[in-house]
Amino acid sequence: MIRKKEKRKFRFMSIMYVIRHAQASFGQAVYDRLSDPGRRQAQILADHFASLGLTFDAIYTGRQVRHEQTLTPYLDSLAQQGQAPPPVHTTDALNEYDSETIIKTLIPELIREDPAFASEAASMIRDKRSFQKVYETIMGRWVRGADPIENLETWPAYARRVTAGLKDIMASEGSGKAVAVFTSGGPISIYVQKALGLSDDMTLAITWQIINASVTRFKFSGDRLMLFGFNDVSHLERTKDQQLITYR
Numbered sequence: 001m002i003r004k005k006e007k008r009k010f011r012f013m014s015i016m017y018v019i020r021h022a023q024a025s026f027g028q029a030v031y032d033r034l035s036d037p038g039r040r041q042a043q044i045l046a047d048h049f050a051s052l053g054l055t056f057d058a059i060y061t062g063r064q065v066r067h068e069q070t071l072t073p074y075l076d077s078l079a080q081q082g083q084a085p086p087p088v089h090t091t092d093a094l095n096e097y098d099s100e101t102i103i104k105t106l107i108p109e110l111i112r113e114d115p116a117f118a119s120e121a122a123s124m125i126r127d128k129r130s131f132q133k134v135y136e137t138i139m140g141r142w143v144r145g146a147d148p149i150e151n152l153e154t155w156p157a158y159a160r161r162v163t164a165g166l167k168d169i170m171a172s173e174g175s176g177k178a179v180a181v182f183t184s185g186g187p188i189s190i191y192v193q194k195a196l197g198l199s200d201d202m203t204l205a206i207t208w209q210i211i212n213a214s215v216t217r218f219k220f221s222g223d224r225l226m227l228f229g230f231n232d233v234s235h236l237e238r239t240k241d242q243q244l245i246t247y248r
Helices: 036-052 065-080 099-113 117-122 128-143 155-173 185-196 200-207
Strands: 014-020 058-061 088-090 178-183 215-221 224-232
Touching: 014 155, 014 185, 036 065, 058 065, 058 155, 065 088, 065 178, 099 117, 099 128, 117 128, 128 200, 155 178, 155 185, 185 200, 185 215, 185 224
Parallel strands: 014 178, 058 088, 058 178
Antiparallel strands: 014 215, 215 224
């Protein structure tokens, strides 16, 4: 008996646009708010989406101020065009790790092991290169779990939180959607890790490359996640202002 071929339903993959927040206030008393260049970056991003006629079926954002301030110009542009905004979902799953507490806790440990580290740590706020060197050392230590910090999220717990949020977005939105996610470099690197099967050390290294107000795209359907474009800042590059290419 010859069976008729079963018709398979073709599901269009959804596209997730994952945006790193615009430049925050590095070196200021309060980091978690956009700097003047950051506000400009966020506006350029909103104008870019408007020029493409890009609309989203849903928006997800972390609860940190820099996430919401990066999103606001896009919502304002929709209002100016008379368009209703899509549903906006705010979630802790898109929040960054508590780098301030990690730094404050691990610097004394590193100085105890190597007193020469004290001079590098002292200059990290004044000098961005010194900051990056010290920051990478500290975060590498945190990722490897060398010094468990009481009442602070570990790297495995952080990765689980971010991954659970990613799965929730994918399950909630299904197929054939365009979704925007406003978050930080850490969650973006975790998403890339899940798509490409990277190690934790490589995932941390990717975090340092993610530019403020950049767009990283993924395609997804069911539980499948594929990297579709990484760290796009063409909207910033078109201004020909290199001061807008920032990493903090």
